[in-house]
Amino acid sequence: MAKDSKEQSFIKEITPRSEDFSQWYIDIVRKAELADYTSMKGCMVIKPYGYAIWENMRDQMDKRIKDTGHMNAYFPLFVPESLLNKEAEHIAGFAPEVAWVTQGGNEKLEERLAIRPTSEAIICSIYADWVHSWRDLPILINQWANVVRWEKVTRLFLRTTEFQWQEGHTCHRTHEEAVEETVKMLAVYKEYAENVLAMPAHAGIKTSNERFPGAQETYCIEALMSDGKALQAGTSHDLGQHFSKMFNILFEDQDNERKYVWQTSWGTSMRMLGGVIMTHGDENGLILPPKIAPYQVVIIPIFKAANKEEVCAKAQEVAATLKAAGVRVFLDDREQYSPGWKYNQWEMKGVPLRLELGPKDIEKQTVFSARRDTRVKAAIPMAQLTTAVPELLNTIQNDMLQKAINFREEMTTKVDNFEDFQKTIETKRGFVVAGWDGTTETELKIKELTKATIRFIPMDENFKPIPAPEGTKCVLTGEPAKHLVYFARSY
RNA sequence: CGGGGUGUAGCGCAGUCUGGUUAGCGUAUCUGCUUUGGGAGCAGAGGGUCGGCGGUUCGAAUCCGCCCACCCCGACCA
Numbered sequence: 001m002a003k004d005s006k007e008q009s010f011i012k013e014i015t016p017r018s019e020d021f022s023q024w025y026i027d028i029v030r031k032a033e034l035a036d037y038t039s040m041k042g043c044m045v046i047k048p049y050g051y052a053i054w055e056n057m058r059d060q061m062d063k064r065i066k067d068t069g070h071m072n073a074y075f076p077l078f079v080p081e082s083l084l085n086k087e088a089e090h091i092a093g094f095a096p097e098v099a100w101v102t103q104g105g106n107e108k109l110e111e112r113l114a115i116r117p118t119s120e121a122i123i124c125s126i127y128a129d130w131v132h133s134w135r136d137l138p139i140l141i142n143q144w145a146n147v148v149r150w151e152k153v154t155r156l157f158l159r160t161t162e163f164q165w166q167e168g169h170t171c172h173r174t175h176e177e178a179v180e181e182t183v184k185m186l187a188v189y190k191e192y193a194e195n196v197l198a199m200p201a202h203a204g205i206k207t208s209n210e211r212f213p214g215a216q217e218t219y220c221i222e223a224l225m226s227d228g229k230a231l232q233a234g235t236s237h238d239l240g241q242h243f244s245k246m247f248n249i250l251f252e253d254q255d256n257e258r259k260y261v262w263q264t265s266w267g268t269s270m271r272m273l274g275g276v277i278m279t280h281g282d283e284n285g286l287i288l289p290p291k292i293a294p295y296q297v298v299i300i301p302i303f304k305a306a307n308k309e310e311v312c313a314k315a316q317e318v319a320a321t322l323k324a325a326g327v328r329v330f331l332d333d334r335e336q337y338s339p340g341w342k343y344n345q346w347e348m349k350g351v352p353l354r355l356e357l358g359p360k361d362i363e364k365q366t367v368f369s370a371r372r373d374t375r376v377k378a379a380i381p382m383a384q385l386t387t388a389v390p391e392l393l394n395t396i397q398n399d400m401l402q403k404a405i406n407f408r409e410e411m412t413t414k415v416d417n418f419e420d421f422q423k424t425i426e427t428k429r430g431f432v433v434a435g436w437d438g439t440t441e442t443e444l445k446i447k448e449l450t451k452a453t454i455r456f457i458p459m460d461e462n463f464k465p466i467p468a469p470e471g472t473k474c475v476l477t478g479e480p481a482k483h484l485v486y487f488a489r490s491y
Numbered sequence: 492c493g494g495g496g497u498g499u500a501g502c503g504c505a506g507u508c509u510g511g512u513u514a515g516c517g518u519a520u521c522u523g524c525u526u527u528g529g530g531a532g533c534a535g536a537g538g539g540u541c542g543g544c545g546g547u548u549c550g551a552a553u554c555c556g557c558c559c560a561c562c563c564c565g566a567c568c569a
Contacts, residue, residue: 013502023562031502041560096567118569151568152492159568232569269569302528340529347529358528368528451565491569 014348017283021227028277029156032286032349042154042161046270049349052294054164054273058144060196060291061166061268064188070140070168075123077145078113083121086246090120093213097149099161115148120214120239120265123169124247131171131261134253138181139171139261157274158231158491165269171249171261175240178262179217182238183463185266186219189234197272198289198400199223199279200408201233202431202486204456205465209440212265216240219463222455222486224408225278228429230455230488233275236266274491279404280373286350287372289400290393295330297322297389298351299367300342302358315357318367318385325386327393347372352396353389355380373400414484421475421487425450431488435481437474446476452487 014027029035034050046054062072078101085091094117101113116122127139144166154160168185172178186203193201201221211218215237223233243249244260253259280287290296299319303311312333319331330351332342339356346354356368366379369389373396380388411430415421424432436442436454447453457465468481475481 020563026562037561039560093568147569149568153567163569165569235569267569271569300528304527305525335527338527338529338531340527340531343529345530356528360528370529 014283014285017226017281024281025274025278026156028281028286028348034273034277034286035156037156040161042151044156044160046164049294050273053276053288053292054270056292056294057196057272058164058166061192062142062144064192065142065166065168068184068188070142070170073141073143074145075119075126075143077116079116079119079122081112081114083125084114086121087214087243089242090214094118094149097151099148099150116145117147117149118265118267119143119145119147119167119169120243121247124243124249124263127169127171127261128247128249131249131251134173134251137171137173137251137261138177139169140181141170142166142168155274155491157277158271163270165267167265167267170264171244172263173251173253173259173261175262178240178264179238179463182217182219182236182264182266185264186221186234186236186463189221189236189266189268192268193221193223193233193272193275194401196289196291197276197279198291198397198404199233199272199275200401200405202456202458204458204486205463206235206456207440207443207454207485209443210454212237214239214242215265216242219459220456222488222490223275223279224411224431224488225275225491226281226407227278228411228489230431230486230490231271231275231278232455232490233272234266234268237264239263239265280400281350284344285348287400288350288352290352290397293350293352294328295346295351296328296393297330297353297355298342298346299329299331299355299357300339300346301331301333302339302356307359311358311362314362318355318357318382321385322389325390327389343370352393355389371396373403412486415475416473418475421446422450425452425487425489429489431455431486433484433486434475435468435472436483436485437477437479438482442474442476446487450487450489452489455486455488455490457483457485 014031015023017024032049033047035044035046038045098117099115101115102109130136130139146162146164148162151159151161170181172181190201190203193199201223203219203221206218206220212235217238219236220232221234223231225231241260241262243263249261250258251261276289277286299315301311301315315331315333319329322329343354350372352372354370361367365382367382367385368377369380369392370377412433413424413428413430414433415424421432421434432452443454460466465483468484472481472484473479
């Protein structure tokens with residue numbers, strides 16, 4: 001009984017997910033010490049543990065960006081108003097959320113400076129000077145940066161006023177090459193989301209209504225959170241020549257003609273960390289995929305005063321062995337907390353694997369393991385640590401992905417009439433697959449009636465939108481459907 | 492930006508309606524001793540501009556006004 005009430009008081013620290021998903025999410029972010037609110041509205045402080053996760057995420061994305069031939073560079077934070085205004089659709093799309101600097105020191109500025117909401121404008125103005133010949137192409141550059149968007153409603157990681165992201169900006173000689181780049185990076189994002197974050201993601205095409213301001217085509221990856229809402233986790237844009245024409249990015253081609261470059265841009269943000277929390281977390285806190293966990297293994301020595309030295313020495317030995325095998329390990333030998341306290345603490349923080357080491361284990365030459373994701377416990381022979389632990393981490397990583405895939409499949413419903421559509425969105429949520437007549441009018445009407453939006457249009461292996469099967473009707477209008485599309489309520 | 496709610500110690504809350512000791516409880520923190528295989532026990536200690544500013548009053552956490560922040564629900568977005 002006493003134990004029960006204690007466990008309850010602990011659980012109370014985070015709101016049950018089933019009771020209030022939104023509060024559960026905030027509780028995890030704060031109790032796992034990922035981030036906190038600050039006195040600057042809409043801006044968060046990313047705490048060391050949260051930042052360590054982000055660094056792992058960033059490094060693995062950075063590697064993929066470099067492996068696909070890009071280099072990092074850094075462009076200014078400020079964008080003169082005249083530059084931002086050059087691409088009409090672009091500025092129209094971003095105007096409501098741009099922060100402006102109007103004064104420098106004590107002097108009012110001649111021209112307002114936008115704090116970048118995205119860097120197309122500033123980067124394009126610079127590319128215009130860099131590109132002269134077809135031999136200068138392609139330009140393959142990525143930037144890791146912070147951007148600012150003046151949002152009305154903010155949520156930790158998912159939508160903050162200032163956020164960290166990466167944005168790739170490339171220039172190409174032909175449209176075909178630009179499209180190839182766009183879909184290549186989309187594929188990188190999908191592979192990354194699934195293999196690194198264990199977050200299954202659909203790759204698809206945005207409707208014109210959801211397209212990036214100024215883009216010719218926007219591709220996206222969409223994930224499904226455990227509350228049944230979708231999260232846009234990355235976008236890749238075929239910018240066509242919209243920006244190059246406005247910013248005069250011209251090159252002389254082999255045929256002696258001056259031509260505008262074809263451009264792409266693509267980005268993923270810290271929002272993905274929010275996605276990880278909402279994909280994998282449970283009633284006890286965060287669950288991190290091993291590939292991004294700051295500590296993949298936490299070792300908890302179990303000792304009494306009499307055997308403390310022996311147990312801790314063995315624990316250090318185990319930690320050193322695992323470190324040498326390339327495992328990120330934390331040995332929690334703090335004396336002021338009981339083992340039980342530590343179990344809960346590290347579960348809250350989402351450490352994928354816990355190893356307990358006490359006198360009984362030492363006697364048997366084993367360590368006792370407990371998986372965070374399944375809570376399955378098992379003894380591991382000491383001699384097999386360097387193979388068994390990395391294998392187990394690998395299994396956890398794969399199981400987490402598989403579990404999320406299964407959930408997504410369960411939460412994907414195909415409907416052929418609007419009544420079922422509404423009922424599904426209202427009660428079950430998840431992805432709802434339905435016919436769409438291809439008009440923005442229908443898309444907006446459905447959004448108005450159900451709060452669900454078209455997350456993406458599925459595409460084939462050539463990245464072309466898949467036409468609806470013969471005879472498919474639009475779920476709202478009953479007109480012939482152009483595509484079967486994925487609807488969901490979203491973040 | 493509209494509608495609703497909340498703001499008191501790091502966290503969770505009571506007290507506010509009906510103004511009046513030195514603002515309290517749980518937990519966390521510090522010290523000491525005993526403990527340590529799922530949030531240990533006892534004893535002692537520290538910690539508060541009661542979200543902010545202004546007003547009413549002999550006296551304000553409590554009443555009044557303005558502002559701010561956060562949460563939920565709606566319109567815009569990575």
